[in-house]
Amino acid sequence: MNARHLNTVWVVLLLATLATFAIGEAGDLLGITGPVAMLLLLSISIIKGRLVVLDFMGLRGVKFFWRSLLIGWLLLVSALIAVAYWIALK
Amino acid sequence: MDLAPTSAPAHGPASAPPGDLAIWFFILAELLAFGVFFAAYAFARARNVALFDSMQLTLDRQAGALNTVLLISGSACVARAVEAVGRARSATGARWLLAGIACGGGFLVVKGFEYADKFGAGINLSTNTFYMFYLSLTFFHFMHVILGMVILVALWFKTRQGAYGPADMNGIESGAAYWHMVDLVWIVLFPLVYVMR
Secondary structure, three states: OOHHHHHHHHHHHHHHHHHHHHHHHHHHHHOOOHHHHHHHHHHHHHHHHHHHHHHHOOOOOEOHHHHHHHHHHHHHHHHHHHHHHHHHHO | OOOOOOOOOOOOOEOOOOOOHHHHHHHHHHHHHHHHHHHHHHHHHHHOHHHHHHHHOOOOHHHHHHHHHHHHHHHHHHHHHHHHHHOOOHHHHHHHHHHHHHHHHHHHHHHHHHHHHHHHOOOOOOOOHHHHHHHHHHHHHHHHHHHHHHHHHHHHHHHHOOOOEOOEOHHHHHHHHHHHHHHHHHHHHHHHHHHOO
16 A cells, blocks of 8 residues: 555545534534434444555455455444434334 | 466455454454444433433533544554555654554543543443443543554564564554554444434
8 A cells, every 4th residue: 555545545534534523513504413414424434444444454455355354344333323223213 | 497387376365464363353353342332332322312312412522523533643654654664664664653652642632631521520430321331432442542552662662673674564564453443443433422313
């Protein structure tokens, strides 16, 4: 992984963090609340986590098995959080 | 003379992740523990939505966001360190590791202020279900940041001595993978505990 690519990933992660923070601070003003906010927050987390796994941990060029374990963890945890959120709505 | 290639093709996916295989089993075990903790938090919230949503407003979201920036930046610094050592630039790698350690230290200071604020307000594990989860979950993560920093300091010492290089990346890649795991966990923790409602 070259330095320029790592810098780009870092900037994308910072912008994604800003988006998460903005949903928390101004979700009401932006009309991003409830399940929409939840899905958006989880999507941002999955994008960020995937970048950390592939580019920082260096699993991009590694066999699918290893990538699937870590990204699978991210997807499974996100799915459980979404299910719990959905149960709370009922 | 036989010029036929005898080795495996140079391209194609690597069979094992960077670093020692043992660290990856350790990372997977840690992720499993955090995963159970996150699910437990989410399902506990489902039973106490009003309590969790009102208590979340008492958290310092700015501190949580600042800590996300610190961990992401710390992770980026350590990735740059590995990249530099891979090009035989040990001195540069050591400087990036030091920057990563500084980011981790910043995280601990910010979290320390958050804890001091909550403990000062008389909040503890038995205050309510939300704070039981908040304190235990974030403290469990806090301990991992400390362990990650101990690993980074050890890597910094060895990198300064030129112990790693393009031919010997195992140690630094293993330590770096652990540090990125600490970042990965916080990337889920921050929105879940500080923002989602």
